[in-house]
Amino acid sequence: MTTPNNFLGLEEEYSAAARASVLVLPLPFEATVSYGGGAAAGPAATIAASQQVELYDREHDCEPALAYGVHTLPAPKLPDEPAVAVETIRAAVASAARTGKLVVGLGGEHTVSVGVGRGLLDALGGPLTVVQLDAHSDLRDEYEGTPYSHACIARRLLDAPEIEQVLQLGIRSVCPEEVAFVRAHPDRARVWYAEAVHDGSWRDEFIARVRGKRVFLTIDVDGLDPSVVPATGTPEPDGLTWSEALDILRTLTAHATVVGMDCVELAPAPGLHMADFAVAKLVYKAISYVMMGKTQEQNTANTDWAD
Numbered sequence: 001m002t003t004p005n006n007f008l009g010l011e012e013e014y015s016a017a018a019r020a021s022v023l024v025l026p027l028p029f030e031a032t033v034s035y036g037g038g039a040a041a042g043p044a045a046t047i048a049a050s051q052q053v054e055l056y057d058r059e060h061d062c063e064p065a066l067a068y069g070v071h072t073l074p075a076p077k078l079p080d081e082p083a084v085a086v087e088t089i090r091a092a093v094a095s096a097a098r099t100g101k102l103v104v105g106l107g108g109e110h111t112v113s114v115g116v117g118r119g120l121l122d123a124l125g126g127p128l129t130v131v132q133l134d135a136h137s138d139l140r141d142e143y144e145g146t147p148y149s150h151a152c153i154a155r156r157l158l159d160a161p162e163i164e165q166v167l168q169l170g171i172r173s174v175c176p177e178e179v180a181f182v183r184a185h186p187d188r189a190r191v192w193y194a195e196a197v198h199d200g201s202w203r204d205e206f207i208a209r210v211r212g213k214r215v216f217l218t219i220d221v222d223g224l225d226p227s228v229v230p231a232t233g234t235p236e237p238d239g240l241t242w243s244e245a246l247d248i249l250r251t252l253t254a255h256a257t258v259v260g261m262d263c264v265e266l267a268p269a270p271g272l273h274m275a276d277f278a279v280a281k282l283v284y285k286a287i288s289y290v291m292m293g294k295t296q297e298q299n300t301a302n303t304d305w306a307d
């Protein structure tokens, strides 16, 4: 018997479109990458690695994917021109989100998140809060000649007034323009640098800012430490640990409603399949926190099972 080639390798009963509550959308876009390449292969590598992830999750004491079901959509055909690709992604995400299912984009470079965010707004309306795990603020107005660079995605999302705020965690690398933007717009952009996650000082204000909000969660895998995800285009030292990343996701989903998400910037490399596996498991964990919310809230007092 061969493993079905979909996210988590689920049998038809749990992966058919009609049955599933979650739609995984591969977005293999790579055009503005400025350092290490390979992000176009990210979705396929994530899906392949996901088939090795154990479905049983100790935190939920069940196989969550069998409870909610995950359907993997075909990747849309994406042109190289970033502004056009963003519009293609926007339409694909809007169409998927209008089903009422949870849409999970798999990148691809971070530019895809502009299309994901705009597509969620088209389908579900605003206001939305963006929660971004990342090493980089991505708040430049343009980079290397394009406003649709992977280095500008948070700024592009903020172009929409329906995006109330972007909350960033794990940041280690910013430029003067980005620091000035955050200082000028404290209501719309908030950065918790990696050290604020390490020392726990992010938590109270983060909870206050997400409480009751509808959230688009965007995970750039370079937000994690390179010891967890070494295969990414622009790695930075001192990133989030696995436990810190899960703590953020658990805290977010306990206080806010995630209406869509993506995970981007895995650039698979020979000999580094640990990165593919970590990303696949992280996506599964993130989906489960969103979909199993009630179970998770009941268990927040017990941290013995925390990975």
Ligand SMILES: [Mn+2]
Pocket (backbone or CB within 6 Å): 134, 135, 136, 220, 222, 223, 234, 265
């Ligand atoms: Mn980044």
